[in-house]
Each structure stands twice: as C-alpha cells, then as structure tokens.
Amino acid sequence: MKLKVNIIGSGFSSLAASCYLAQAGYDVTVFEKNPTIGGRARQLKKDGFTFDIGPTWYWMPDVFERFFADFNKKPSNYYTLEKLNPAYSVYFDKNDFITIEDSLEKIKIAFEKEEKGSAKKLQYFINKAKTNYNIAIKDLVYKPGESPLELVTLATINKLNQFFSTIKKDVRKAFKNKKLVQILEFPVLFLGAKPSDTPSFYNFMNYADFGLGTFHPKKGMYQVILALKHLAEELGVNIKTENPVDKIIVNNGKAIGILSNGKEYLADIILSGADYHHTETLLDKAYRQYSEAYWEKKTFAPSSLLFYVGFNKKLKNVNHHTLFFDVDFDIHAEAIYDNPKWPENPLFYASFPSITDANAAPQGKEAGIFLIPLAPNLNDTPQLRETYFEKIISRFENLTSQNVKNNIIFKESFCVNDFIKDYNSYKGNAYGMANTLLQTAFLRPKLKGKKVDNLFFTGQLTVPGPGVPPSLISGKLVADLIIKYHNAS
Known part of the structure; x- marks a missing residue:
C-alpha cells in the first residue's frame, strides 16, 4: 500500500516536493489555506490588468531546467520564457541611470563609461562569481543541511577565506564608483541580508545577474506555479484549496495527521511548506523544536510594502524592471536590519510587466508593481501606506520626467499585515x-523535525534559503530526505 503524505501549503517548495514524492510512489495531498495555490506567488487580476503579487524576477534558469528534467520535461512544455533586454535599469538621479543589458560584454561597456578600467575588473569579478556559482548551485545547495561536513569539499576549502569576508568588502575593494558598487551589491538583497553581512562566497548572485541574465515567463511568474500544479496533478497529487490546517496531530511522538476545517486527515508523513514558525505553533508546546527566543534572535529577510497600480497610459523612461537608488542605501538598510523603523527615504523597485507582456494590461495602458523593502513587524496602517505611496510616486515622477498621478485608474497595496x-x-x-x-546550510532550521517523527519542513526558512530557485531545490531536498528516511526505517 502507498505511504500517504499530507503537505501543508502550496508554494514553490511544497509543489516541488509533491512532484518528487508522487513520482516516488507516495500518495500525496496538498492543503492550501487560500482560495488559490502558489503561496506568496499568487496573482491579482483587476479591470483587465494582471499582476504577480509575489516574485517578479526569473533568475537562474538552469535550476528550473534541472527541476523539470527530473521528470523528463522542460520549462517550455509549460510556459514560454523571454530573456529581457535590458534586464533592468537603475536610477541614481533625474536623467541619471545605468541600463543593464542582456550580456556581460554590453554590461562591461556600461561600467567602463562610469569608471575607467572597470570593465577588466568586472570580468575578473564575474569569473570568480561563476566559479562560485558552479560550486554552490550545482552542488552545495543540493545538500540537506544535516551536517557541517556537507560544506567541506576540495572546492570550498580553496574558497574558505570567502566565507569570512563579505560582499561589501570585495565589491568596494575592486570598484570605487558608488553607482557601480550599488549595482553589484544589489543582487544579494535577494538573499535577505545586507552586503556587509553576506559572505563573499555569495557573489555567485552576480553571475546569476550578469552571466545568466533576467527572464520573464509569458503571462507572468504565476505560469511557473501553474506548471508545477499541472505536473503535480499529472503525477497524481491531490490539491485542496481553502483548507487551512489548524493542528498537526501527534501520537506517541509521531505525526499521524492534520486537522483542517474540523476534519482529521491521517497520513504516514506530514510535510509543511508553510511558514516554519507558524507550523510549530500547530504542535503542542512539548513537540516544538525551536523556542520563541530562537526565532527572536534570527535575522529575517525584509518585509515589503507593495503597490499594484493600473495606469491609463503607457509610461516613459522605464524598463520592465527598474530600480530607484536615488537615496542612501546604507541609511535605508539600517532602518531594516539595525534599528527597525519606517525608512524616511526608501529605495524602491518598480516592475512594469506590460512593457514586455501584452497580457499584463489592456492595450495602451500600463501595469505597475512598486516595492519598498521594510523591516518585519512594523506597525502597518492605511495612513502609512498612503504616505509612502505619495513619497515614491512623487520621486518616480521627478526621476523619470513624467506626470503619472492623474493617470492612476486604481491601486491596491500589500504589506506586513497581509x-x-x-x-x-x-x-x-x-x-x-x-x-x-x-x-547558512546546517545552521538553518532543519528539514526533519527533531522532536516529532514523520514531520518534515521545506521552504525559505529552512535550506537552502530565500528565493524561487532555492525553494524548488528545498522541495527536492526534503523529498529525498523523506524517501531516504522511510527506506531506512
């Protein structure tokens, strides 16, 4: 008889795990609290506009290819990818911006214009980043974080010094131009920490950026979620939406089921891709492996204030992805990590998918997504949201030399409370x-529950970490661990 697995949540990691487990012969059911699947990667549709609510960057295409190849599929079986050119642009002041194009050679030309000799330095920097990418993404991140020995390979021993230096030090040693420094430090923000707290080894994100490029799935990132759903269902996974999980049922130290909408669903294995801390609150206190004090001490990636805006005209002087670095990043970072508060002058990011994708907005109109990184746990009120929208939209108008406030059809917001x-x-x-x-790695919360048998975890609070590609990898890691554990028992 097939072993039964109940999975809590339907984000990237949960869906990926469900595919691997179903392929291995398990009977898999996914329980999602919201009306639609995808976890943070949902969609907002309004008045003919379509927005990705969550992730909007498609980086590391090789990770997606590797995932689908495990099922003898390709991403192209499910969605169409377009490489963006330009990948993105970065504003530093009015009419002062740098455009990052779709190849390293073009990017080197842009760098050389800003700082003489920087093209050669950039080539050297990206060569190192590529080596690290090959070590990290092709090997290290596919380790389950069970032991420090996973990190000990001939390749990592040779890179040991890079775990004790930081991205900030390395970048600023090589480049003096402030604008180039900010561009090179930007990708580590996807890892959820300041460049000054991120080990040099993580410069592989720069290779993901400049070496591999930025892509867009036609009809948006949600197409990747739909691809995972399609694959999961092909493999026999059952997905239940509007099924919040209220309790993990434990008997004699073993997870034996879940309680959802007042009904018990028994299973041989429980896997949670929901927030790790929240999942532990579904257990009686005696079974929780991490205390509140443990979570309190951890460094969390930022929250965000997001706006989804429909404009009644096409916008000028912006690209699909546009970053606004016209204020001091260090001061904003301090307000996120060191002294948590609402930043006085925030950096922000904007995405205009309708520049690339006609599906994102009605003809002649523009879909805009605006994001301000924030410290988690801030007081979140409608008044604050309104204040910050006014701040960034005024700066946006000034920096891009256009009036847009009177062209807003609607705006929706999403923040800490949401x-x-x-x-x-x-x-x-x-x-x-x-x-x-x-x-990092074995120092993150574990994939396998320590106090409860048959309970496993996946997602961005465990290994390998934040981001869409790592979430896919996390799903594979936990599925492999479940299979190994049950083959051994």
Missing part, C-alpha cells in the same frame, strides 16, 4: 530567513 494574514508569515517577513554566515 503577509501575516495571508501566509502566516513570522512578523510579516516577505522572503524568509536571511542567508548570513551564521544562518
């Missing part, structure tokens, strides 16, 4: 737990 309500997210964080040196 992350808590919709995703049971710890303190309303958006990306999980940051990848700092002391929160």
Whole structure:
C-alpha cells in the first residue's frame, strides 16, 4: 500500500516536493489555506490588468531546467520564457541611470563609461562569481543541511577565506564608483541580508545577474506555479484549496495527521511548506523544536510594502524592471536590519510587466508593481501606506520626467499585515530567513523535525534559503530526505 503524505501549503517548495514524492510512489495531498495555490506567488487580476503579487524576477534558469528534467520535461512544455533586454535599469538621479543589458560584454561597456578600467575588473569579478556559482548551485545547495561536513569539499576549502569576508568588502575593494558598487551589491538583497553581512562566497548572485541574465515567463511568474500544479496533478497529487490546517496531530511522538476545517486527515508523513514558525505553533508546546527566543534572535529577510497600480497610459523612461537608488542605501538598510523603523527615504523597485507582456494590461495602458523593502513587524496602517505611496510616486515622477498621478485608474497595496494574514508569515517577513554566515546550510532550521517523527519542513526558512530557485531545490531536498528516511526505517 502507498505511504500517504499530507503537505501543508502550496508554494514553490511544497509543489516541488509533491512532484518528487508522487513520482516516488507516495500518495500525496496538498492543503492550501487560500482560495488559490502558489503561496506568496499568487496573482491579482483587476479591470483587465494582471499582476504577480509575489516574485517578479526569473533568475537562474538552469535550476528550473534541472527541476523539470527530473521528470523528463522542460520549462517550455509549460510556459514560454523571454530573456529581457535590458534586464533592468537603475536610477541614481533625474536623467541619471545605468541600463543593464542582456550580456556581460554590453554590461562591461556600461561600467567602463562610469569608471575607467572597470570593465577588466568586472570580468575578473564575474569569473570568480561563476566559479562560485558552479560550486554552490550545482552542488552545495543540493545538500540537506544535516551536517557541517556537507560544506567541506576540495572546492570550498580553496574558497574558505570567502566565507569570512563579505560582499561589501570585495565589491568596494575592486570598484570605487558608488553607482557601480550599488549595482553589484544589489543582487544579494535577494538573499535577505545586507552586503556587509553576506559572505563573499555569495557573489555567485552576480553571475546569476550578469552571466545568466533576467527572464520573464509569458503571462507572468504565476505560469511557473501553474506548471508545477499541472505536473503535480499529472503525477497524481491531490490539491485542496481553502483548507487551512489548524493542528498537526501527534501520537506517541509521531505525526499521524492534520486537522483542517474540523476534519482529521491521517497520513504516514506530514510535510509543511508553510511558514516554519507558524507550523510549530500547530504542535503542542512539548513537540516544538525551536523556542520563541530562537526565532527572536534570527535575522529575517525584509518585509515589503507593495503597490499594484493600473495606469491609463503607457509610461516613459522605464524598463520592465527598474530600480530607484536615488537615496542612501546604507541609511535605508539600517532602518531594516539595525534599528527597525519606517525608512524616511526608501529605495524602491518598480516592475512594469506590460512593457514586455501584452497580457499584463489592456492595450495602451500600463501595469505597475512598486516595492519598498521594510523591516518585519512594523506597525502597518492605511495612513502609512498612503504616505509612502505619495513619497515614491512623487520621486518616480521627478526621476523619470513624467506626470503619472492623474493617470492612476486604481491601486491596491500589500504589506506586513497581509503577509501575516495571508501566509502566516513570522512578523510579516516577505522572503524568509536571511542567508548570513551564521544562518547558512546546517545552521538553518532543519528539514526533519527533531522532536516529532514523520514531520518534515521545506521552504525559505529552512535550506537552502530565500528565493524561487532555492525553494524548488528545498522541495527536492526534503523529498529525498523523506524517501531516504522511510527506506531506512
């Protein structure tokens, strides 16, 4: 008889795990609290506009290819990818911006214009980043974080010094131009920590950026979720939406089922891709492996204030992805990590998918997504949201030399309170737990429950960490661990 697995949550990691487990012969059911699947990667549709609510960047295409190849499939079986050119642009002041194009050679030309000799330095920097990418993404991140020995290979021993230096030090040693420094430090924000707290080894994110490029799935990132759903259902996975899990049932130290909508669903294995801290609250206190004090001490990736805006005209002087670095990043970072508060002058990011994708907005109109990174657990009120929208939209108008306020058809917002309500997210964080040196690999919360048998975890609070590609990998890691554990028992 097939072993039964109940999975809590339907984000990238849960769906990936469900595919691997179903392929291995398990009877898999996914329980999702919201009306639609995808976890943080949902969609908002309004007045003919379509927005990705969560992730909007498609990086590391090789990780997606590797995932689908495990099922003898390709991403192209499910969705169409377009490489963006330009990948993105970065504003530093009015009419002062740098455009990052779709190849390293073009990017080197842009760098050389800003700082003489920087093209050669950039080539050297990206060569190192590529080596690290090959070590990390092709090997290290596919380790389950059970032992420090997983990190000990000939390749990592040769890179040991890079675990004790930081991205900030390395970048600023090589480049003096402030604008180039900010561009090179930007990708580590996807890892949820400051460049000054991120080990040098993580410069592989720069290779993901400049070496591999930025892509867009036609009709948006949600197509990847739909691809995972399609694959899971092909493999026999049963997905139940509007089924919040209220309790994990434990008997004699073993997880034996879940309680959802007042009904018990028994299983041989329980796997949670929901927020790790929240999942532990579904257990009686005696069975929780991490205390509140443990979570309190951890460095969490930022939360975000997001706006989804429909404009009644096409916008000028922006690209699909546009970053606004016209204020001091260090001061904003301090307000996220060191002294948590609403930042006075925030950096922000904007995405205009309708520049690339006609599906995102009605003809002649523009879909805009605006994101301000914030410290988790901030006071979140409608008045504050309104204040910050006014701040960034005024700066947006000035920097891009156009008036847009009177062209807004509607705007919807999403912030700390929504992350808590919709995703049971710890303190309303958006990306999980940051990848700092002391929160890497085996130092992250474990994939396998320590106090409860047959209970497993996946997602961005465990290994390998935040981001969409790591979430896919996390799903594979936990599925492999479940299979290994049950083959041994």
